[in-house]
Amino acid sequence: MVGVKDVARHAGVSVGTVSNVLNGRESVAPEFVERVQKAVAELGFVRDDVARTLRAGTSNVIGLIVSEAHNPFFIEVARGAEAEAVETGGIVLLGNSHGDAAREDRYLEAFYRQRARGVVVHMMDPEALSRPTGQLLHRRGMPIVTMDVSLGQQTFSSISVDNRAGAGLAASHLMEQGRRRLLFAGGPMALEALQQRLAGIQDCLHGGAVLEVFETFDTSIEDGIAAAQDVLRRRGGADAVDAVIAGNDLVAIGILNVLVSAGVAVPEEVAVVGYDDIDLARTAVVPVTTVRQPAGVMGAMAVRLLENERLTAAPPEHVLLDPELVVRRSTVRVR
Incomplete structure (x- = not known):
């Protein structure tokens, strides 16, 4: 097996220089870096990371x-x-x-x-x-x-x-658009982030606004589809909603797809807000308003x-x- 000493001998440099090159230290002169790299390639040297890890800790x-x-x-x-x-x-x-x-x-x-x-x-x-x-x-x-x-x-x-502030931005935006019957669709609610988002929405309710909660099992498009079925069930009833804030963008996209397929006008009848700002939110059939996380x-x-x-x-x-x-x-x- 080719070792560091073999590389040093082949390159005409010290073992320390080879070690410095392999570790990416910038103190080595370009000429020596080139010689070590050429020797590594010619000898087929493969670094023993296990041994290095044991030495370094x-x-x-x-x-x-x-x-x-x-x-x-x-x-x-x-x-x-x-x-x-x-x-x-x-x-x-x-x-x-x-x-x-x-x-x-x-x-x-x-x-x-x-x-x-x-x-x-x-x-x-x-x-x-x-x-x-x-x-x-x-x-x-x-x-x-x-x-x-x-x-x-x-x-x-x-x-x-700041999840509380982010959900507050979404809720305040919906309030400004005249929405008063909101649904938060997200889960599992054991997640601290979702608890904070729910609290942020509640902070911003005013003018007789009502908030319902649909807890999803997970955070996928399939969970959004399940939430959308709840929105459709409420449609035309006393508990109908005119806006949904989803726990994330995947849930929002699942909701959006079902509503559009069912003939529900988005946002005229029901507005939808996501969370995260993934690329799919921007390119959805109806581009999704969302709270961006970097x-x-x-x-x-x-x-x-x-x-x-x-x-x-x-x-x-x-x-x-x-x-x-x-x-x-x-x-x-x-x-």
Whole structure:
């Protein structure tokens, strides 16, 4: 097997120079970098990351655990995290928990066994990191950054968008459009983010406005289809709604598709608002008004928080970003 010493001998440089090149240090002269890279290619050298990890104590892996990898929002989170990780020589490995507590624990354990630099987590269960596995990793010094879960704002660094304010923007916009019978369609309501969004809507009700809640099982288009059936059932009755605020854009798109197919005029009869601002919201059959969360920025900042904690032993830091309302045709009547 070709080793570092072989590469150094072939390139005519020291072992230290080879190590510096392989680790991406900028202090090496371009001439030596070229010679080392040429030697690596000619000899077919493959770096032994296992041995390097054992020596260093950590690998270049950053774990990212999400609750719903099917959601385009988390694809953008992963892109942002990956872009930031690359800047420090890291790689991002994704784990999809499907909101299952046992899977979350298995991923946490797996990333710990890989001696990951740290883990960024978005979990359906707000108590996930309070369980033994999460607490064990924390005691052993692995940095953990949470997304959309405050966990009392004590143990772990966190990054979130102000969900209460974001939903308030959506509700205030609908109030300005004269909507008074609102439905919030989202779930599961055990999620802290959705609890905050519901509270934000309630904060902004006035002028005799009424709010109903349809709790969805998950956050998919299929859940939006189920919510839309509830909207259709209410149609023409005393409990009919004239606006729906969805828990996310996928649910909003499911609602929109069913309403349009059933001949319901959107937004003339029923306005629809989503949350996240994924690309599908912009390109839907009726472009969806939504609350934008900067997914890529969240992913990048989460990795930045993690690296800061790892390198400086800084105390937990909590970042709260501002949401933005993006108004499209699903709420504004075309005159």
